[in-house]
Amino acid sequence: MKSLLKFITCGSVGNGKSTLFQQMLYDVKLLFSEQKNALEPDSIIGSGGGKIDCSVLSDVLMAEREQGISIDVAFRCFTTDQRSFAFLEIPSHEQYLKNITVSASFVDLVVIIVDATQGVLTQTRRDTRICTMMGIKHFVLVVNKMDLIHYDHYKFNEIKQDFLSFTANFNLESIRVIPVSATEGDNVTKQSEKTPWYDGLPILSYLETIKVNSDFIKDGFVMPVHVKPNHTFGGCYGHIESGDISVGDEIIALPSNEKAQVKGIFIKDNEYVNAVMGQSVMIQLDREVDVSRGCILVKDENFKLADMFTATILWMDETELVSGRNYLIKVGTKILTAMVMSIKYKIDLNTGNNISADRLLKNDMASCDIALSETMVFDKYENNKALGGFILIDRITNIVSACGVIDHSLRRSMNVVWQNTDITREIRSKQKGQKPLTLWFTGLSGSGKSTLANEVEKRLIAMGKHTMLLDGDNIRHGLNKNLGFKEVDRVENIRRIAEVSKLMNDAGIITITSFISPYNKDRNNAKEIIGNEFIEIYVSTPLEECEKRDVKGLYKKARAGEIPNFTGISSPFETPNNPDIEIDTSRYSIEKATDTIINQIMKYFRKPSRSVSLPKEVYPPTMGNNSDYSA
Incomplete structure (x- = not known):
C-alpha cells in the first residue's frame, strides 16, 4: 500500500502556486483528457501571455483565470508510482489566514512558494510561523520564477540563507530549498540543465521520497x-x-x-x-x-489533567478579544466553557518579537492563559495534536473565534479544590422564605438605572424580602477600585459583579445590580455565571434624554473630550437582544416605572416554605440541660 503525503501550498499572490502543481501533473501525464483538450483554449484568457498556462486547471473561477490569482481554496489528490498525495492550495490573501491555519493542522508538510525577484516577504514569514505553530515539521521552500533572474545562483543563495536564518529557531525536522521555473518546467519533475549548480532532487521526486510523521505509527494508543x-x-x-x-x-x-x-x-x-x-x-x-x-x-496513565493552561492562539474573529470573556472550547471531542484569563503577550508574525497587548484583533497571534469550567485530559500539541489543539467558539454566534495549541498546564490550578458544605442555597432560601434572584439593571448613564434599582429595593424590603443593592459607582470605590474604563477593565468589572451576585444568591439574598454593562457578551457571561436566577432589566431611556438630564455633567465632559471611553459617546452600548424586562424612564414617572418592574418580577418569585430541613449532622449537640444554642 502506497503511503499518503498530505501537504499545503502557501505563497503570496501571483507567486505561481497553481502553475507549479498543474505543471507537475501535466509533465507526468496525470491530467484527464478533457483537461488537456481545454488547456490550450483556456490559456488564451489566462495569464501566460499565449503560452500553455497550467494554472487555469486549478483556477476554476473565471475571475481567477483572468486575473492570474487564486481566489478559492483548491483541493487536489493524485498518485504516482511511488506515493499518493493530497494537497490544498490556499490563497494567500489575509482573509484566508483561517484557511491556512486550519489546513495546517491536518498535514505533514508545507510547500512555501516565493518569487525569485522578490525573495522572502512578510507574508512568507507569517505563513511559516503559523504553519510552525500548527506543528508542521517539514518545509519545502520553492524559489519560483528563476527564469526572470536568469537562474542566478548568487541571488538564489541569498533567498535561501534569508529563509534558513528566519527558521533557525523553529525546531524543524527538514527544510529543502529548490530553484524552480514553473512555466518552463525547471526542477518540477526532472533536473534542469539551467541550474547545474543545484544538485538536489526536483520537487516531485523530493515529495515522493521524504519521510514524514504520518509514515510512522506513534507510540501510545x-x-x-x-x-x-x-x-x-x-x-x-x-x-x-x-x-x-x-x-x-x-x-x-x-x-x-x-x-x-x-x-x-x-x-x-x-x-x-x-x-x-x-x-x-x-x-x-x-x-x-x-x-x-x-x-x-x-493504554497508559501518563496523560495529564488540568483546568488551566497556557496556549498560543490565533484570533480569527472580527470582534476583539479581551481577557475575562467566556467562550466554548473544543479539545478533541470534548466541549467545555472556557475563559481567557489574560493575554500574556502578542507575537509579531514577522519578527517573532513579544509585544505587550490587552486585546487581540483579527489575525493576531498571542500567548494566553485559559481557564476551563472543569478538568480535562490534555497533552502538548507537539506530542498529540488531538489532545493539544483546540478551537474557541463564540457562545452567541457559534462561529470559531480562535484556534490554538496548548503549551503547558498551569499546575497551581490542581491545588484548588471545591469544598462542599452542608448548608446549601436551598436551605438558606427557605430560611429567608424567598427565592434568590439577581435583578440586573443595564442602560446608559443617566437612564435612571440607579434610581429605579433603589426604588425597587425599597419596595422589596417593604414586602419583607432580604435584598442587597450593588451600584456601579459604589463598587468602584472598593472591590473594583483598581479597574479603569477600557474594554478589558469593563469586562473584568462585570465578571467580578456577576461572581459577587452569585455569592449573594447562594446566601438566599435577592441581589439588585445597577451597571451600564455595555456589551452583550459580558451580560451573557454574567448570566452564565449567575444561572437561572439572572433577570435582565433594560432601562432603554434614549441617549438624547440621558444627555439632556446629565445630572453628573459627564456627557458634557465626554463631548468635550475630557472623558475617554464614555459609553454612548466614544464607546458603544450594545442593546440587549432579549431582555426579561424593558422600561423607558422618559415615558413613565419613577413611581409608575417601579410599579411596572415590581409587577413583572413577581412572577419569578416562588415563596418557599419556611420549614427548614437541615442535614442531621448540622444540628447542634445538646449542651447539658441547656437547650438554647448560640454561635
Whole structure:
C-alpha cells in the first residue's frame, strides 16, 4: 500500500502556486483528457501571455483565470508510482489566514512558494510561523520564477540563507530549498540543465521520497470518543489518533480512570483483531465503564489533567478579544466553557518579537492563559495534536473565534479544590422564605438605572424580602477600585459583579445590580455565571434624554473630550437582544416605572416554605440541660 503525503501550498499572490502543481501533473501525464483538450483554449484568457498556462486547471473561477490569482481554496489528490498525495492550495490573501491555519493542522508538510525577484516577504514569514505553530515539521521552500533572474545562483543563495536564518529557531525536522521555473518546467519533475549548480532532487521526486510523521505509527494508543451507541453493546466509536489497539488489550477510560479489556474491534461492518493510528473504529469493551463523548481511551496513565493552561492562539474573529470573556472550547471531542484569563503577550508574525497587548484583533497571534469550567485530559500539541489543539467558539454566534495549541498546564490550578458544605442555597432560601434572584439593571448613564434599582429595593424590603443593592459607582470605590474604563477593565468589572451576585444568591439574598454593562457578551457571561436566577432589566431611556438630564455633567465632559471611553459617546452600548424586562424612564414617572418592574418580577418569585430541613449532622449537640444554642 502506497503511503499518503498530505501537504499545503502557501505563497503570496501571483507567486505561481497553481502553475507549479498543474505543471507537475501535466509533465507526468496525470491530467484527464478533457483537461488537456481545454488547456490550450483556456490559456488564451489566462495569464501566460499565449503560452500553455497550467494554472487555469486549478483556477476554476473565471475571475481567477483572468486575473492570474487564486481566489478559492483548491483541493487536489493524485498518485504516482511511488506515493499518493493530497494537497490544498490556499490563497494567500489575509482573509484566508483561517484557511491556512486550519489546513495546517491536518498535514505533514508545507510547500512555501516565493518569487525569485522578490525573495522572502512578510507574508512568507507569517505563513511559516503559523504553519510552525500548527506543528508542521517539514518545509519545502520553492524559489519560483528563476527564469526572470536568469537562474542566478548568487541571488538564489541569498533567498535561501534569508529563509534558513528566519527558521533557525523553529525546531524543524527538514527544510529543502529548490530553484524552480514553473512555466518552463525547471526542477518540477526532472533536473534542469539551467541550474547545474543545484544538485538536489526536483520537487516531485523530493515529495515522493521524504519521510514524514504520518509514515510512522506513534507510540501510545489514544482515541477520543465520538459516540457511544448504547449501553447494551458496551462499545465506543472514535478515530485512533496514535498507537494501535488489539483484542485483549486493557484500556483506561479518562477522566474516570476505569479499566476494561477490548472485546472486539469493528470497522464499518467488519470485525478485526487490531487497528492502528488513522483508522475510525468501534471498540467493544468487556464491561460497562463511565465513558461518553469527549472522554479518551488510552493504554497508559501518563496523560495529564488540568483546568488551566497556557496556549498560543490565533484570533480569527472580527470582534476583539479581551481577557475575562467566556467562550466554548473544543479539545478533541470534548466541549467545555472556557475563559481567557489574560493575554500574556502578542507575537509579531514577522519578527517573532513579544509585544505587550490587552486585546487581540483579527489575525493576531498571542500567548494566553485559559481557564476551563472543569478538568480535562490534555497533552502538548507537539506530542498529540488531538489532545493539544483546540478551537474557541463564540457562545452567541457559534462561529470559531480562535484556534490554538496548548503549551503547558498551569499546575497551581490542581491545588484548588471545591469544598462542599452542608448548608446549601436551598436551605438558606427557605430560611429567608424567598427565592434568590439577581435583578440586573443595564442602560446608559443617566437612564435612571440607579434610581429605579433603589426604588425597587425599597419596595422589596417593604414586602419583607432580604435584598442587597450593588451600584456601579459604589463598587468602584472598593472591590473594583483598581479597574479603569477600557474594554478589558469593563469586562473584568462585570465578571467580578456577576461572581459577587452569585455569592449573594447562594446566601438566599435577592441581589439588585445597577451597571451600564455595555456589551452583550459580558451580560451573557454574567448570566452564565449567575444561572437561572439572572433577570435582565433594560432601562432603554434614549441617549438624547440621558444627555439632556446629565445630572453628573459627564456627557458634557465626554463631548468635550475630557472623558475617554464614555459609553454612548466614544464607546458603544450594545442593546440587549432579549431582555426579561424593558422600561423607558422618559415615558413613565419613577413611581409608575417601579410599579411596572415590581409587577413583572413577581412572577419569578416562588415563596418557599419556611420549614427548614437541615442535614442531621448540622444540628447542634445538646449542651447539658441547656437547650438554647448560640454561635
